[in-house]
Amino acid sequence: MFHRRHPTTTTTSESKPSLMTRLRGPGARKQTVNTKTTTTRHAPSTHRTTKRHWGTARPQHHHRKVTMGDKFSGAMLKLKGSLTHRPGVKAAGTRRMHGTDGRGSHSHRVY
Numbered sequence: 001m002f003h004r005r006h007p008t009t010t011t012t013s014e015s016k017p018s019l020m021t022r023l024r025g026p027g028a029r030k031q032t033v034n035t036k037t038t039t040t041r042h043a044p045s046t047h048r049t050t051k052r053h054w055g056t057a058r059p060q061h062h063h064r065k066v067t068m069g070d071k072f073s074g075a076m077l078k079l080k081g082s083l084t085h086r087p088g089v090k091a092a093g094t095r096r097m098h099g100t101d102g103r104g105s106h107s108h109r110v111y
Contacts, residue, residue: 023071066099074098 021028074097081090095101 023068061100062102064099064104066097070099071097 074093074095077093077096078090079093081087081093092101096103
């Protein structure tokens with residue numbers, strides 16, 4: 001006579017990207033989304049999907065295009081800073097890996 005409806009769940013999974021795919025950046029891989037669909041008879045969700053920004057926005061920091069050589073030499077600098085207990089060298093390696101070390105920023109100015 002009366003029966004309960006069980007929610008139907010559909011899940012899809014994605015494989016972990018390789019090291020080269022991750023180093024090439026976000027445009028090199030296809031966007032695969034983990035989705036889970038649940039059908040129930042409840043009220044609509046009040047989950048907020050937009051990001052909220054508190055305070056003022058920071059100015060845009062200048063980045064340069066990072067090459068594989070920059071990634072590798074930055075990693076070696078980080079390792080050298082870690083082994084010699086010099087946080088400044090370690091931070092310089094991080095900046096080189098991220099392209100925020102200030103190299104090549106003066107020759108491309110637009111007036």
